[in-house]
Amino acid sequence: MGVESFAVRVSPERAQPGSKKHKTVSLPEELIQEEILPRLPITSLVRFKLVCKSWRCLFSDPRFVKQHNNYQNPDDNDCLVVHKSNHIAILSRYGEKFVLRSYGYRLIGSANGLVCIRSGEVLSIWNPATRQSMEFHLPPLGYGCLKRVGFGFDHVSNDYKVAICYNSLEFLRVFYAVYSCRSGTWTYHEFDHHDYEIIISKFEDSFTPTTMVKDSPYWTCSTIVSSRKDKINLSLVALKFDATSNEFKLLPDFSSDFSCEKTFKVLNMKGLLSFMAYELCPVRKLEVYSLDEENGCGGGVWSKMYCFGPFEEFRRFRLLQQGFKNGDEIVIYDNAEIYRYNHKMGTFECIPSTAPRFILDCFTHTPSLVSLQGMTSIYSKNQTPPVGQHSTTPLRLIDSLRDHLPF
Template sequence: MKNLCRDIPEDVITVILSRLPVKSLLRCKSVCKPWLSIISNPSFIKSHLHNAIIASRKIPKIANILDPVQFLELQDLSFTCPVHIDFIVMPHLFHETLLEPHVIGCYNGIICLCDMSGMSVYFWNPSIRQCMKIPSPPIHECLGASINFGYDLINNDYKLLIVNYRQNSDNQSSIIQVYSANAGSWREFEARIKRNWMGSTSGNTTVKGVLYIQCSEGLISFNWHTEVLVLLPFPSFTQRRLSPAMNFEGSVAMFFQYVDDESVCLWTLDNVSGQMTWRRRHRVKGNHPGSSLCLTLYLGAGLFYGRKLISPHYHNVLYDSEKNVTKICGPLCLSNNIARGYTESLVSLQGFQQVE
């Protein structure tokens, strides 16, 4: 093995290693010191992550986050699935410190979990079995709060956003709290935000460094770098929304139903000449007036998952946006905690500690 490490050019070894899964790379660290040096290099970690993201676009992947009991129940189920599902067991630490832990989001292999209160939060990379607890933010008397997780592309920084609604306010003023993993601290400022703008994180997504939060009037964009909030109204001619906001191949995507003929169309929110503009991609074929279609999850590779009423029952369906075909499929058998767009990575943050 020593001869292998010495005889093969380092650039060739680097290319080969960058194509391996994380589990294999962790073992390769013990082969020899040169390999350990290569795999631990920040530029290699970035290159490996890039390759993993490219590969995940061809093979849809979802991380199903389970406790040990759920894992035993689901791993024995026999079912066909259109995507690759990673069944990941949460460390006992989370069950000991988090009351009903749930996933807020994931980016570059880093999964963010919090408890019901939103005050106990962890950043966790299950691939390398490392995590860290985020310090609690200053507490304010408020009517409610929403928490979101995202990534600042410019500063390579993982962040949290908490919106606190003031008590006895004019329904406009809120306290914005932002946590930066690079700084290891919170900062806060005030913003004029209607209380009904912010709510559940289930319809939120981050695309190209910008968080999009679904509300009754449109999407609220929050740039993770500039930390600026902007309201982007929904198209005025649509009747109702048939999906949450989703990251569709680098664009924000939603399905809308038209007022006139009840047809369903896929729309994306794109930057056109510096302006965020809604554009219709195509009309969904085979969706007849009166039928109920709800697509809730983008799996990748052009596939959307959801439910459709085919009288008298609802059925699980897959919508292939490339072929413009909707077909009935089996259930995904997912828990309530899923990390969409999950990618294994070697990314480790300052403050990360080993966890079993």
């Protein structure tokens, strides 16, 4: 019996000799819902939503979604969502699973299978697995200037949030606003003077988050400590948005002697906030550090996880991107190709990809059945959603974003 069959045909024990009658015996509904359905892949459950209303409601139940995630093979669902120059793709270790053509929008982040996209004044929360999305607008900023946008998950209130940070040219102060997907409203906050002075003292190295760890966005910031003709010393730090407290927090500085011959980046490695420093000359080694006992602003210590190298093909590490959550592979972009490097094996393996382009953003991604109130199909009414992989352009999602482009 296949995993998608939920009834068996058996002959009754007291059937008359020569009789061809059979009795259809259905499996108990409790067994189906508790033991069979949670073990099926997401692609099957998306199709089974059309079986009956009770199953459709079941697949949206948070308890079932959590149970389904626990039953799935972590390696099979350990993916990345990447924004290349012309499309957004879901990547596994072995290939590209889905491509969404880009029309000028940016990837903001990914949490629990949900992906946040921004296009002009419109933000979209999209689930590539269930093929649903919801859209909302940025709040009026007046004469303000948008500085950064992040996406996170509040584990306490079970709420997904989008945070924006902006300068007010009218009041000469720095504000931030937080959107709650549960309530559908924005709340407004102002940095106090002390936090404002600390944050503006750091260079903003990225508009979108550099990485996401445990469903929280992090930005890489740096400031020049000293500078000489042949060397620049930097103080590096990660800025975090805590969705539970609705606060931006600066984590402990990672201070080191970084010359012009070093490349560095804050990444997610094996589910840990990690800092990578690659020395181009002369030893060509890659050092990986993680933040221990991170408990908010001013807490925690950076500790070295490992160091490996030297490498002959060292230039690939100029474009470090991300690490898979459940492994030791580091994802690298080089010459229009995407590689994963396994430091234990010392090997490079190319990830097959269609139309590779320069990678702009990259986050860890775990497909899930998570659905939010207000989400609808990414396909328009006159479209038939494809079976299996996405092969039809999601017109409703693209149109809702493209209609609000700033050009």
